[in-house]
Amino acid sequence: MKRTLIIGASGGIGAALARGCRARGDDVVTLSRSADGFEITDEAAVARHLDALEGTFDLILVATGALEIDGAEPEKTIKAVTARAMMDQFAVNALGPALVLRHAAELLPRDRRAVLAVLSARVGSICDNRIGGWVSYRSAKAAVNQIVHTTSIELSRTHKQSICVALHPGTVATPFTQKYLGRHPSVLPAEAAENLLQVVEQLSPAETGQFFDWARKAVPW
Template sequence: MPSLPSLPQGYRAIVIGATGAIGSALLAQLQADPRCAQAVGLGRHTRPAVDLDDEATIAQAAEQLKAQGPWHCIIHAAGMLHGPRGLPEKRLSQLNYAQMEATFRINTFGPALVLAHFVPLLAKRERSLLAVLSAKVGSIGDNQLGGWYSYRASKAALNMLLKTASIEMARTHPQAVLVALHPGTVNSALSAPFNGAEIGRPAAKAAADLLRVLDRLGPEKTGGFHAYSGQELPW
């Protein structure tokens, strides 16, 4: 079945973070869609490469792909929950500058530059979609448990950047839909330390859910925050 039937026949798609569990599943489903003329996956080791720690690579990749456009679907699927600096902080006493900076660089600053360089590649006169993978724990209104300080804050900041970009782009791309999506818990390296293999969903199922939600959103929903189930989430 087509992945994004609401897009024009022969649409073109880009997945950034295509080597991760969800990113690779998204790319595979888009490449398998007979209505998709081209689906490109980007990451640190692709050509062109996109390294979220290196703005020049983001700009260069966007410039190289611009000539192949217009692009109708761009999905940013890269992110980090834990890394060399440790697991998400449960208490204030665990906060440290290095871990906060690393988390924000990958979850907020890098995606912000992706928006800056890739949003202009979207088709202006046709329906187009751009999604960033956020997280429900980034919802300030839904935060009932606390903890995970840097991760929550980095995703909340990402949501604000996406919302702000959607307002600007609505003026020049009236048919574009820019949204933040919550994929749920997925079997991946990101969720593995938290029993993700036991409580998560297969990446292919998560990707199908996300594409289905994205496909159903109209321009009036641009700037929104949605779960893989279709539920609209509070900021």
């Protein structure tokens, strides 16, 4: 039986991932702000919760994130950027995952394959940005991609079979994306979770440090 840790398990994708892993027979541990008081931007809270976990995990999925924070919608242009909105985006979408990944070495086994995956977004790709806008969200997701890539390098030195990747789940029909669903094709959380779990199952240690979408296609940085 595999042990799985899902962080952000109260969200639409996180909850679906937990259900999908349990359906596969995994021993699933979940953490979320609403159920456990796991505040991902609070360094002390992250350390307290993760240090309390026993043993290691074959799969860790960081499914936290936010598109709108305190009513601040994605900017249509650089002229709409505010310091508060950008800092909030970096706190939730970049700093939070970084605080989790800080503990990755203690949470992953050294003697077998293990996957650490962080949900990112295609709009975080610098190469793929052709229309501009969404400056704060894009930048925070680009930052978390760098954090994941850096962590993968450091983990590979001590955890030879580890796989640390960023994953783009596609546009998922959740409250997170409700206002923007008309712009892109979307899937339900259960389908998105199944797609992501299939990608995770197929990854090899040689692919650590990369960025994949829900169909296992590499996303350019």
